[in-house]
Amino acid sequence: METESRSNMVVNRFRGYLPVVVDVETAGFNAATDALLEIAAVILDVDDKGDWVIEQTVSRHVQPFEGANLDKAALEFTGIDPDHPFRKEIAVSEAQALKDIFTVIRAKMKGHGCTRAILVGHNASFDLGFVNAAVERNAIKRSPFHPFSTFDTVTLAGLAFGQTVLSRAAEVAGLGWDSKAAHSAHYDAEKTAELFCLIVNRWGNSCSS
Numbered sequence: 001m002e003t004e005s006r007s008n009m010v011v012n013r014f015r016g017y018l019p020v021v022v023d024v025e026t027a028g029f030n031a032a033t034d035a036l037l038e039i040a041a042v043i044l045d046v047d048d049k050g051d052w053v054i055e056q057t058v059s060r061h062v063q064p065f066e067g068a069n070l071d072k073a074a075l076e077f078t079g080i081d082p083d084h085p086f087r088k089e090i091a092v093s094e095a096q097a098l099k100d101i102f103t104v105i106r107a108k109m110k111g112h113g114c115t116r117a118i119l120v121g122h123n124a125s126f127d128l129g130f131v132n133a134a135v136e137r138n139a140i141k142r143s144p145f146h147p148f149s150t151f152d153t154v155t156l157a158g159l160a161f162g163q164t165v166l167s168r169a170a171e172v173a174g175l176g177w178d179s180k181a182a183h184s185a186h187y188d189a190e191k192t193a194e195l196f197c198l199i200v201n202r203w204g205n206s207c208s209s
Helices: 003-013 072-078 085-090 094-112 124-137 153-161 166-172 185-203
Strands: 017-026 036-046 052-061 116-121 145-152
Touching: 003 036, 003 094, 017 072, 017 094, 017 124, 017 145, 017 185, 036 094, 036 124, 036 185, 052 094, 052 185, 094 116, 094 124, 116 124, 116 185, 124 145, 145 153, 153 166, 153 185, 166 185
Parallel strands: 017 116, 116 145
Antiparallel strands: 017 036, 036 052
16 A cells, blocks of 8 residues: 555544554552653554554653652552662653654654544543643643543443453453563553554444545
């Protein structure tokens, strides 16, 4: 399929929006007070057969913002140690993490002629809430994401497979699940992306007017 035809499929499928799958790992549930510790964004595209596929994943370990709350129970759940020497070597500021991810997203939007990105997530309002809070906290002028609209794979998986938990939905969908790799933003974002692509591809890329 020619690049121009693929771009037309991308821009026309979701009303000019580019779907970008995002997962965040945090130190709590309050986006205003709790630290953002990991963020991953999966960039999607259409292949030569017209199916939605993963193109690339951009992920960053994130330094807790100054004064951020680090809830012990949340850290135990994710298994993230903010003070681990390896993390301290590679973690970047929230502002840098968002800049790195937004640059890739904007380039993809421009390439396909999309007007905006729309966040795809499992419990997407949670991920978008932390992204929006970090954007505001770092005085970033404009996020590529729609400020409140999302595609939530909880709803999509419930409709398609009768499952709302990501691990169970992935297993029922035949995508497999590695519990040891789970609760990293990179792994969870890619599994969410695989699930989203599978459901969209089964539904089809042609929309009735």
